Amino acid sequence: MKDVADFRSDTVTRPTAEMLDAMASAELGDDVLGHDPTTEALEQEAATLVGKDAALFMPSGTMCNLVALLTHTTPGDQVIVEEWSHTACFEGGGAGMVAGVLMRTLDSSHGLMDALDVERWILPRSEHTPGTSLVCVEQTHNFHGGVVMPLAGLRRIRDAAHSKGVKVHMDGARLFNAVAATADADAAEHAACADTVSFCLSKGLCAPVGSLLCGDAEFIQRARYHRKRLGGGMRQSGVIAAAGRVALRQMTVRLTEDHARAKRLAEGIAAIDGYSVDPRTVDTNILFVGTGQLAASAIVGAAAEKDILLYATGERQIRFVTHHDVGDGHVDRLLELLQQLAN
Ligand SMILES: *Cc1c(COP(=O)(O)O)cnc(C)c1O
Numbered sequence: 001m002k003d004v005a006d007f008r009s010d011t012v013t014r015p016t017a018e019m020l021d022a023m024a025s026a027e028l029g030d031d032v033l034g035h036d037p038t039t040e041a042l043e044q045e046a047a048t049l050v051g052k053d054a055a056l057f058m059p060s061g062t063m064c065n066l067v068a069l070l071t072h073t074t075p076g077d078q079v080i081v082e083e084w085s086h087t088a089c090f091e092g093g094g095a096g097m098v099a100g101v102l103m104r105t106l107d108s109s110h111g112l113m114d115a116l117d118v119e120r121w122i123l124p125r126s127e128h129t130p131g132t133s134l135v136c137v138e139q140t141h142n143f144h145g146g147v148v149m150p151l152a153g154l155r156r157i158r159d160a161a162h163s164k165g166v167k168v169h170m171d172g173a174r175l176f177n178a179v180a181a182t183a184d185a186d187a188a189e190h191a192a193c194a195d196t197v198s199f200c201l202s203k204g205l206c207a208p209v210g211s212l213l214c215g216d217a218e219f220i221q222r223a224r225y226h227r228k229r230l231g232g233g234m235r236q237s238g239v240i241a242a243a244g245r246v247a248l249r250q251m252t253v254r255l256t257e258d259h260a261r262a263k264r265l266a267e268g269i270a271a272i273d274g275y276s277v278d279p280r281t282v283d284t285n286i287l288f289v290g291t292g293q294l295a296a297s298a299i300v301g302a303a304a305e306k307d308i309l310l311y312a313t314g315e316r317q318i319r320f321v322t323h324h325d326v327g328d329g330h331v332d333r334l335l336e337l338l339q340q341l342a343n
Helices: 017-024 037-050 061-072 115-121 151-163 175-180 187-191 217-229 238-250 255-270 296-305 328-342
Strands: 054-058 078-082 102-106 132-138 167-171 196-200 211-215 286-290 311-314 317-321
Touching (some): 017 238, 037 054, 037 187, 037 196, 037 238, 054 061, 061 132, 061 167, 061 211, 061 217, 078 115, 115 151, 132 151, 151 167, 151 187, 175 187, 175 196, 175 255, 255 317, 296 311, 296 317, 296 328
Parallel strands (some): 132 167, 167 196
Antiparallel strands (some): 054 211, 196 211, 286 317
8 A cells, every 4th residue: 555645634534443443333322313322422521621511513613613603693793703714714604604694804913813903893783883792713723824822812812702792612623732732721721711612523633524512501502403404413423423532532642743743844844945934833733834936736746746645725835734644754755855846
């Protein structure tokens, strides 16, 4: 079998042997008609881990964010988000189309919005102005390079929102990468910066499918209704929830390995003339690299011939992501190729 080095995304990770075993022997029910014990166990474990009352299992992070929007808002409301947030930019416009909300996108310093700016944009609801019902934050921030939002900054945003009676949702697709990169705060402390939080099992945690939306019991009960409306009710979902339980139990602690490889990759690339990346900005497993004189598509093409898969995010920009299925040898191969192309 070819040894493919896949730096496109941590979503490409395959379920581990333990996950496949757990899936094969999962106790199942019907999660829409009644109960699915494995799904319920996952939801309970997830809620406990992030310090919320309850959780709801869904097929994707996109659906979690959309259900969060539907549950927190009324059509016509304004939602305040960072301008490069996944919810605003990369979820197919579902916020506008399905939830019917106005996305007020604010600029930021490396992904972190200014709390005073957030507060200023929470306009009083009137005949002229949309009411604001939600602020969304992202942890880690994907398109700002997987950076960890400082908790003090997130708390300022939360307090500004709460002072005006507005809720906060955290898109924590890579919450556990943020936790692994923060020495002094656990998942619950990160999640306490928001009223509700969603996170993905299918990225660095290697589960094949699935994300969770967590919040208080009353919120999750209403969210269940919106999930059903979107067609997100899943019957024997315990088959995939079983993999998710293994993900939460076994896969969070090893994320620091991915972060160390991303750092080494960034340092290696920074040492080659012609590319631009600042290793100091690489907090977790994602790095964006400027390709200078070289077209990103040319690099992607040359890499594919050597069984290295890359993802161009601009004409002269590539995003590299490290994960469970990327080893040190893959990083070496990639650095060698980038050096050759630069010469
Ligand atoms: C991946 C991702 C999501 C959700 O992705 P799905 O592919 O729908 O699971 C949401 N937010 C961020 C920041 C992400 O990176």
